[in-house]
Amino acid sequence: MAANTNAERVDLAPDLSVSRITKGNWQLAQRHGPEVEREVAIEDMRRFVEAGFTNFDCADHYVQVEELIGEFRTRYPDLAKQLTVQTKVVPDRDVLPRIKKADIEFVVDRAIKRLGVEVLDLAQFHWWDYDVPGYVEAMGWMQDLKKEGKLRYVGTTNFDCQRMSEIIESGVEITSHQLQYSVIDRRPEHGMVALAEKHGFGLQCYGVVAGGFLSPKYLGAADPAAPLANRSLVKYRLILDEFGPWSLFQEMLTVLAAVGEKHGTNLSNVAIRYVLDKPQVATAIVGAKTAEHLEALKAVASLKLDADDRAAIEAVIAKGAGPEGDCYALERVPGGRHTTIMWTNQNLKGVGAR
Template identity: 30%
Template sequence: MKKRKLGHSDLFVTELGLGCMSIGTEEKTARNIIETALEEGINYFDTADLYDFGENERMVGEALKSVREQVILATKVGNRWKSDKTGWTWDASKAYIKEGVKQSLKRLGTEYIDLYQLHGGTIEDPIDETIEAFEELKAEGFIRYYGISSIRPNVIREYINKSSIVSVMMQYSILDRRPEEEALPLLHEHGISVVTRGPLAKGLLSEKLLSKASEKGYLDYSYQELNEILPRLKERLAANRSFTEVALQYNLANPAVASVVAGASSPEQIRSNVAAVRSKSLTNEEVSFIREVTKPNIYMQHR
């Protein structure tokens, strides 16, 4: 599988990464999914301390132990479980990040994390302190690089200006083109890669199409609009290929994107996503058609 450089780092991530949140909590099933990903050439695995109270990190670390040096392991910090585990609070403080990394390293069974990401972030955070924490972790050798997982324009701009992030994880798809107007061009200009999530828009951009649609629609699309747009896209672009291919290739068509992180709850899903990423790229005409038919959504908040 092709690899792309992650920002200014020396990490080369496969064009498809595995979003580990969906592998479940059954050890054998989770291991099968991860081993299938490895067999198919995926080298980029993304988890978070939030997933299953840290159990996800433990399972991912265990499954990747024998190939640790050959893979890129990413996890996240910032969401702090309440003591009774009924929910979590946001904590971007230096003290919590530096404590959180120790717990993640222990669960992952590794001495270092390739990409450590802030799992969100608001403009009210102590951003200078947060950056200081990540920079110290880099200097101490606990992490190789860091990034943020955010779609907030004001937060992204702050980190571009003040930090040495190598990546931003963002939701991006044919039906969620919000990053295109300002985030993707700006990040690309500064040599910061985008790692995308949600490329299939909750299944709307898979073969299931409208069977996955809610009566409320999706983002600023009504159900009626989806009913008009999705068949048009499928007819024009997916007559001889899967709609999943079209969806993933749309993300990869943007030069700012380094990898598409897609979840999978079975080995079959992994293989389907891998086939989609290995398929032929969209032509300029196909990309233009998608942009003509869909909405150029913009971020309305967090300006």
Template identity: 35%
Template sequence: MDPPAHETFRLGPFNAPRLWTGLWQLSSNAWGTTSVSKIREAMGRHVALGHTAFDMADHYGSAELIYGQFRASLASPEAVIGATKWCVFKPTTISEETVEAAVRQRMERMRTERVDLLQFHWQDYDNHDYIAALGILLDLQRRGLIAAIGLCNFDAPRTDEICARFPHTIVSNQVPFSLIDTRASFALAEVCTRHNVKLLTYGTLCGGFLSDKWIGEPEPDPYGSLNPSQRKYLDMIVKAWGSWALFQELLVVLREIGDLHNGASISNIATRWVLDHPVVGAVIIGARLGCTEYPSDNLKVYALALTPADRAQIDAVLARSAGSRMIETIGDCGAEYR
């Protein structure tokens, strides 16, 4: 049987796949480690299967460097898309020199003549210099140093402000979106649809909790063997969304739906559910490259078509959760990081 056709979407000048590989787990040894050569080999396996877009950041450890080494080894380096970030977490002097230096550092580390997608994160909304920073980034794009500009963890009001100030320039906003965390489907979805901005979503598998592995398992000890992502999402599941018991009910429903779709995994169903939102361009699936990765299983998402009955089953569980209130209890997308 032939593999399913890859779904793509338009992202600036790129025809990008709708499943991306996230490299945030290279930011810490807490997720497990392996050799750089094995990581590059794993990247090759992903690309061979059509997973040609990689997401990283300036603070994800050696992710940009390893990606740059891998890209330089390819006979056709233009076949891959490298998305990275410039994250301003603390007060920074915004000038043409400082912004260009940040972009050129990304280019140097990634061994590329331009950054494919530069995603901008700004920590302090009270400091409106993010507008000046974006203006300089757009100048650098005109000069050819950046192919496309996106945002990262910007909420609905600031995304709207930025897109109104710089129309037809921002192509994406990277935010959390999952069956558990649906905040992006509220005001942000409306704003992004109006401005033709696509969401690149992370946390879609909740650190791996939305998988077959956790069916029937007791609630884990947050101070046990969980990795940093799992601790964050466990807290969200049991404190903000609902309870571990309700989460188990969701997993059972997802497993039953998967059985109706040629044995698709829970992760496949959870990913497809997010991808089916029109505002979503791609889901970024984190991988412990060379340690734990599921590039072949992820491909099954492309063959999935959830039915109205499937969605009704899922909605019935979600309706019993506090998911629709999380935008009030936690705040809009990105609020948990500020």
């Protein structure tokens, strides 16, 4: 079956057209939460592609996810022709002091094999520790692999403005930058949006529904007690703390729900649409363990927020305390609450490729 042509699309590059709603697959990773059934995951991928959500986001350290997508491609070759897959190259923190091009190439070659493709559509690079030099050189190796035909395009994820500028000034061509952006996390507006506009790269935004917190499930609910059900909720509960008290979050949910009711949709879709309408935003990466919310997501394309809608949302945003600072800065504070929940050695298991 052909993909739904009514789904919104965007050109990340002249020959790289992707769905604006991208299926995020972190929730399928082992250790994220309860184990997913492979057959269910693969059939849900089919449903997403048939619905027009043909861009999948994954990463080398999302354990088993690249292999699941590769299995989907093998099982549904016609749908695979419509699919674009963007993965991430995330060298282990322990590898960074001695990283070589061979380590980067190892991860890329492994992703190509896992996904069952000849070339990666888009590979997005992440660097855990700015105190370790080498991220600019490593991005140069990524560009080399593009020239060698292993990558169609090179992107980045979770870099701040200073480091993005260094990378761009070195001559690396950045197609897109993946970062966290939502109604409760506006850090991209602290310089990255302007940088993206200046250099012509799109923003691919994760966390747009805050790991599921921006959903009707939590409207009117008490602040959930630990332990939370999965790692997404753990991560975004900390972001909620930066935004403000649970009562302010409830105010945000109430406003989003009112806007949704006005337009005949749910509050999650309003949160997604709000981000998609922001300058330089190319895609919204919506994490999906199952296709449970697929039908509702289809309504995002036709949702049109007006000035009153945006003003109501921004009135609540203005009451928020944060998060402050540049993109992913809180997640890099040594010993900080946002940093200590990260697993930084899941890819090469602390050793180089050679």
